[in-house]
Structure formats: structure tokens, C-alpha cells
Amino acid sequence: VDSRAMLHxxxxxxxxxxxxxxxxxxxxxxxxxxxxxxxxxxxxxxxLVSDGMVYDLNGKNPSLVVLATDMGAFDSISTTVESxxxxxxxxxxxxxxxMLNLVVAYHTTSSGFPVxxxxxxxxxEVLITSTPTPTPPPAVTPPACTPSTNSDFQCQMTVxxxxxLHxxxxxxxxxxxxxxxxxxxxxxxxxxxxxxxxxxxxxxxLVSDGMVYDLNG
Numbered sequence: 001v002d003s004r005a006m007l008h009x010x011x012x013x014x015x016x017x018x019x020x021x022x023x024x025x026x027x028x029x030x031x032x033x034x035x036x037x038x039x040x041x042x043x044x045x046x047x048l049v050s051d052g053m054v055y056d057l058n059g060k061n062p063s064l065v066v067l068a069t070d071m072g073a074f075d076s077i078s079t080t081v082e083s084x085x086x087x088x089x090x091x092x093x094x095x096x097x098x099m100l101n102l103v104v105a106y107h108t109t110s111s112g113f114p115v116x117x118x119x120x121x122x123x124x125e126v127l128i129t130s131t132p133t134p135t136p137p138p139a140v141t142p143p144a145c146t147p148s149t150n151s152d153f154q155c156q157m158t159v160x161x162x163x164x165l166h167x168x169x170x171x172x173x174x175x176x177x178x179x180x181x182x183x184x185x186x187x188x189x190x191x192x193x194x195x196x197x198x199x200x201x202x203x204x205x206l207v208s209d210g211m212v213y214d215l216n217g
Contacts, residue, residue: 001104001122005031009100011128016075016091023050023086023106030113031086034103035073040123042103046072049113050086052079065114100126153178163189181208 001007004026009019023031034047034057046068047055054071058064071077075091092100102125105118148156153166153176162184167177181189192205192215205213 001124002120004108004120005104005106005122007102007104007124007126009126009128012091016093017100017128018091019089019100021086021088021104022082023088025084026050026086026106026108027081027084028111029086029106029108030111031088031106032104032113032118033088033090034105035092036101036103036123040101040103040125042105042121045103046074047103047105048074048077048079048088048090050079050088051111051113052077055114062114098128100128102126150178152176184208 001021004024006022006024007019008022009017011017021031021033023029030050032047032049032055034042034045036042036045038044042057043059045057047057049055054068054074054077056066056068058066073092075093078089080087080089086106101123103121103123105121107113107118107120145155146157148154148166148168150156150166152168154168156164156166158164159179162182164180164182165177166180167175169175179189179191181187188208190205190207190213192200192203194200194203196202200215201217203215205215207213
């Protein structure tokens, strides 16, 4: 509503709205939420005040603000102070996709409602929806894949100036991969799948002699 007042609400399956007004750091003052009979006018409405009472707001003069003989559009009410905040909770009729008009007012330094006029007052139109509109999660961009120069594979990665790794993710949940070490007919090459992290020791390695070795140390 503003920097001090926050309105929370939920549309319930029985066609009512459960709502809560929280006015922060306001234990020395008062807070009120009204359900107007016309538009967003405070005058003519019934208001739940932080003293736990419902008032008829018949005019601006304090003498015209009187205790209500009924709760009007309020179905249930409660008021508490939580962590220095005034908390006004109420329920009222309001099914999904309807507009609920409310008037919110408060004073932060005087608890003398209604003699002390409001410090701030707001008319609030709340669209009550049966289900909140979810905030979509941020899009996750996968790491860029460099297309493989080998048509049998999808991607490739340059390991160093001599070694290139090509791979493809297959539909059966496996990965087909190929390590190419250039100009290396006089030497050997190996690729290992570690059991822990990126440690060669403890892994099994496929070596260019066509054998798989346990690298125990």
C-alpha cells in the first residue's frame, strides 16, 4: 500500500477472502482498514481498527465515528501486535476474479482514534483471483556447444593444441564420445573416467593400445 502498510490476501474455496493488513513499526499509533459501501470513500464505510473494534464512519467529525452494532461486510476479525507491527486480519465475501475495494488509514505516533486524524490514507482496489499468477523462473541458458567437425557427433571441445574431444547425447540416455590426439602415432593416448572428482588415480582408463587399465597409483 505504501512504505509502511502491506496487504496480504487469499481467495478461499468457500467464496470468501482472507486478508491481513500489516502496518510496520506502529505500536504507538493506530491502523484501520475499511470496506466502503461506495467506491473508495472512507465516510459511510465500516472500519476495523487496531483496538479490535469495528466502527461506523459516518463523517469526518470524531463524534460521527461510533462503534458499529454489526460487522457489516466483515465476516471475522482479529487484531494483534507482532514484532512491533499492527496486524489487522479479516475475512469478507469475494470470489475469484472480483474487485475488492478497501480504505486503509493509520497514524504512527498517536493511538487516539478517532480523535487523532489519520497520518496517511489510501483507497485500494484489489483484484481477487482464485489462483495467483506464478512468476516464471528465469530461463536457464545451457552452455554453448561447439558443433563437432565429425558428423557422427554433436559437440566438440578442444582439450589442448593436440587433443580434441567429440561427443553426442543419445536418446537411450548414454553419451557416445571420441578423443582424438593428433600426430601421435609414435606415442600413446588415454582417457579415464574418475571415480572421484578429476583424479586419474583410482579411475579406469582406456588406452590407445585398446586395453582398459585400473590406475591404482
